[in-house]
Amino acid sequence: MKRIVSLLSAVFLAGITAMAQQRPPAISSPDVHPDHSITFRYFSRNAKKVMVSGEFLSAPVAMTKDTLGIWSVTVPPVKPDIYPYSFTVDSVQMSDPNNTYIFANERFKRSIVDVPGDQLLVHSLQNVPHGKVSYRYYKSGTLGTTRQLLVYTPPGFDPNGKTRYPVLYLIHGGSDTEETWTKVGRANLIADNLMAQGKAKPMLIVMPYGNVRPAPMPDFTKDMVNDIVPFIEANFPVIKESKGRAVAGFSVGGGQTLNIGLTNPDKFAYVCSYAPFTATDEFKKNFTDWSPDAAQMNKQLKLFTISVGTEDFLYEPVKQNIAMFKDKKLAVKSYIVPGGHTWMNCKQYLATTLQEVFK
Amino acid sequence: MKRIVSLLSAVFLAGITAMAQQRPPAISSPDVHPDHSITFRYFSRNAKKVMVSGEFLSAPVAMTKDTLGIWSVTVPPVKPDIYPYSFTVDSVQMSDPNNTYIFANERFKRSIVDVPGDQLLVHSLQNVPHGKVSYRYYKSGTLGTTRQLLVYTPPGFDPNGKTRYPVLYLIHGGSDTEETWTKVGRANLIADNLMAQGKAKPMLIVMPYGNVRPAPMPDFTKDMVNDIVPFIEANFPVIKESKGRAVAGFSVGGGQTLNIGLTNPDKFAYVCSYAPFTATDEFKKNFTDWSPDAAQMNKQLKLFTISVGTEDFLYEPVKQNIAMFKDKKLAVKSYIVPGGHTWMNCKQYLATTLQEVFK
Numbered sequence: 188m189k190r191i192v193s194l195l196s197a198v199f200l201a202g203i204t205a206m207a208q209q210r211p212p213a214i215s216s217p218d219v220h221p222d223h224s225i226t227f228r229y230f231s232r233n234a235k236k237v238m239v240s241g242e243f244l245s246a247p248v249a250m251t252k253d254t255l256g257i258w259s260v261t262v263p264p265v266k267p268d269i270y271p272y273s274f275t276v277d278s279v280q281m282s283d284p285n286n287t288y289i290f291a292n293e294r295f296k297r298s299i300v301d302v303p304g305d306q307l308l309v310h311s312l313q314n315v316p317h318g319k320v321s322y323r324y325y326k327s328g329t330l331g332t333t334r335q336l337l338v339y340t341p342p343g344f345d346p347n348g349k350t351r352y353p354v355l356y357l358i359h360g361g362s363d364t365e366e367t368w369t370k371v372g373r374a375n376l377i378a379d380n381l382m383a384q385g386k387a388k389p390m391l392i393v394m395p396y397g398n399v400r401p402a403p404m405p406d407f408t409k410d411m412v413n414d415i416v417p418f419i420e421a422n423f424p425v426i427k428e429s430k431g432r433a434v435a436g437f438s439v440g441g442g443q444t445l446n447i448g449l450t451n452p453d454k455f456a457y458v459c460s461y462a463p464f465t466a467t468d469e470f471k472k473n474f475t476d477w478s479p480d481a482a483q484m485n486k487q488l489k490l491f492t493i494s495v496g497t498e499d500f501l502y503e504p505v506k507q508n509i510a511m512f513k514d515k516k517l518a519v520k521s522y523i524v525p526g527g528h529t530w531m532n533c534k535q536y537l538a539t540t541l542q543e544v545f546k
Numbered sequence: 547m548k549r550i551v552s553l554l555s556a557v558f559l560a561g562i563t564a565m566a567q568q569r570p571p572a573i574s575s576p577d578v579h580p581d582h583s584i585t586f587r588y589f590s591r592n593a594k595k596v597m598v599s600g601e602f603l604s605a606p607v608a609m610t611k612d613t614l615g616i617w618s619v620t621v622p623p624v625k626p627d628i629y630p631y632s633f634t635v636d637s638v639q640m641s642d643p644n645n646t647y648i649f650a651n652e653r654f655k656r657s658i659v660d661v662p663g664d665q666l667l668v669h670s671l672q673n674v675p676h677g678k679v680s681y682r683y684y685k686s687g688t689l690g691t692t693r694q695l696l697v698y699t700p701p702g703f704d705p706n707g708k709t710r711y712p713v714l715y716l717i718h719g720g721s722d723t724e725e726t727w728t729k730v731g732r733a734n735l736i737a738d739n740l741m742a743q744g745k746a747k748p749m750l751i752v753m754p755y756g757n758v759r760p761a762p763m764p765d766f767t768k769d770m771v772n773d774i775v776p777f778i779e780a781n782f783p784v785i786k787e788s789k790g791r792a793v794a795g796f797s798v799g800g801g802q803t804l805n806i807g808l809t810n811p812d813k814f815a816y817v818c819s820y821a822p823f824t825a826t827d828e829f830k831k832n833f834t835d836w837s838p839d840a841a842q843m844n845k846q847l848k849l850f851t852i853s854v855g856t857e858d859f860l861y862e863p864v865k866q867n868i869a870m871f872k873d874k875k876l877a878v879k880s881y882i883v884p885g886g887h888t889w890m891n892c893k894q895y896l897a898t899t900l901q902e903v904f905k
Contacts, residue, residue, distance in 0.1 A: 213653060231637060231638065233636075233637035234637055234638065276637075276638045277592075277636055277637070277638065278590060278592035278593055278635075278636070279590065279593065279635045279636065279638045279640065280643075281638065281640040281641075281643075281655075282640075282641070282655055284639075284640075284653070284654060284655045285652070285653065287650075287651070287652045287723055289648060289655075291646075292646070293644070293646045294572060294643070294644065295643060296640075296641055296643045296648075296655070312683070312692060314692075317682070317683045319680045319681065319682055320680065320681040321678045321679065321680045321681075322678065322679040322680075322681075322728075322734075323676070323678055324671070324676045333671060333673075345706070346705060346706075347704070347705075347706045362572075364646055369681075375681075
């Protein structure tokens with residue numbers, strides 16, 4: 188996915204952009220090498236110190252400047268995956284200005300670097316049939332506005348055919364956007380690849396925008412149940428029963444998943460929560476002094492999973508929640524794996540549970 | 547489209563993110579006020595100088611810092627439109643870290659601010675039926691790779707119906723991406739609004755990625771004719787004749803439009819070039835010592851337009867090209883309007899020509 192800037196086009200672009208307005212020269216960053224080492228570059232004649240931070244590094248590393256003002260550093264080989272990173276130029280943290288691939292988020296600007304494996308990874312663009320990702324608008328009566336969501340439809344999807352598809356409703360993290368699951372999580376490519384191998388059922392994946400600020404958080408639960416699900420069911424050939432609906436999400440979206448799914452087990456038969464953040468009023472209200480009819484819920488829920496990494500900063504509260512649900516006699520399946528509160532882990536959580544829903 | 551961060555959610559997010567990793571506090575930027583003035587904010591305790599630059603300003607303006615380290619400035623009312631802007635923090639130019647809306651581009655990182663009008667604008671999200679924007683992959687035999695393109699399908703589009711739609715192939719500027727026409731140019735909303743008013747014909751709009759670096763530029767002409775058009779015609783119910791194909795583009799894409807359209811008048815009956823950049827080998831090769839059969843081409847081309855602003859840095863060469871095409875007796879229609887080499891102008895060029903193609 189890296190877009191190499193050749194010398195010729197760099198000269199050509201330098202010409203046009205110099206005329207249009209003053210911009211830095213065209214340089215290539217990041218460059219991922221065959222041995223999985225990565226070179227990062229940044230242009231500044233005036234900066235005093237440039238550092239790169241990334242989720243493949245245990246600490247920021249310094250770049251060095253050449254005589255033209257191009258700062259660079261090459262980091263040793265890293266495990267193939269997609270990683271967020273950023274530059275710190277003097278006191279300023281920023282995304283890599285030469286990298287098109289930005290971490291879709293409302294509060295920080297980081298770039299992402301894709302280190303391909305020697306074998307294709309579950310999130311790689313592979314030579315398989317591809318589904319489509321469509322950007323759609325829906326009217327939210329709950330929130331009194333028009334909102335955007337993304338819909339993945341699988342390869343061979345026929346909007347007018349007789350097939351009725353199940354739907355996974357997939358929610359991003361706290362300050363992410365409706366694009367984070369495709370742009371960073373590659374949910375569409377993970378689905379393409381698992382479906383091509385027959386490991387996941389053909390399904391729609393609906394990726395809404397989960398933040399409802401300044402509305403109170405529980406309004407997203409209402410938006411999901413009263414606006415998003417009805418919009419999808421009115422516009423796509425889908426199964427309109429709980430056995431055709433799954434809800435999943437990461438971090439704040441993982442907490443929303445528990446709130447939405449476990450208070451509506453008649454509507455969602457599959458609930459998959461990834462590293463859930465649950466220190467919210469809504470979660471407290473729903474699950475403190477909670478006395479569920481466990482036998483009934485275990486019948487309704489065909490799958491209830493919670494995933495978390497042992498280095499996740501939420502590992503302890505997530506373990507406590509798993510214990511709490513077990514204590515209520517709910518059939519919760521836990522996936523405890525290595526790793527932190529990262530989108531590298533998040534992709535794996537999705538890849539695991541995509542193979543289990545609707546089966 | 548602005549996402550307001552309430553005090554409550556700011557506290558909530560500050561909690562989770564402080565735990566996850568060190569991030570700046572949640573602040574709201576930009577804030578567009580009812581009188582169309584705009585407040586920009588940036589957090590830094592250490593910066594010495596923070597400036598905002600934007601296409602609504604004739605020169606950068608300085609922000610001032612409060613005791614908490616929040617820099618801000620309010621600029622006087624600006625004409626409603628969508629504008630790119632950036633911050634300069636000490637020596638570093640960057641996008642606004644608190645704004646989700648980023649100018650999709652490979653070489654610079656700017657943010658965009660949407661200043662709504664008192665009346666709805668042609669690019670506003672209006673209460674009309676909305677088409678869909680789908681992200682698709684196609685295999686480019688020309689370039690030997692899988693590439694992404696965006697396809698807008700109009701409201702009421704039926705992939706299996708009897709209607710055959712015309713297609714506008716719409717190309718971005720030099721360092722833009724396949725997303726720039728929707729993310730910055732709002733091509734989908736402009737089309738929704740004009741179609742709702744009956745001013746534009748229902749059509750597909752295909753937005754490919756026009757950069758082929760390090761391949762030579764003419765390879766994009768081949769990619770368009772031999773890969774993109776066949777992919778669309780194999781996968782969508784479209785008119786497979788020149789009268790059902792238009793090509794348009796901005797800046798470098800405007801030059802590509804002339805190269806693609808005028809060397810293939812049997813394939814594209816509508817050619818609309820916006821502020822074309824033509825200082826390329828391909829353009830020189832195609833149109834130096836060119837002796838077209840003007841009578842034949844004027845019969846084939848149902849519409850040939852070139853748009854440019856009088857303050858555009860390409861105004862002079864574009865005027866020379868218009869004169870050159872007129873000299874060759876081609877029926878070129880020129881739209882000379884106020885404004886510069888900007889996406890504000892670009893949206894207007896599209897809105898104008900969308901009402902003329904396929905009629």
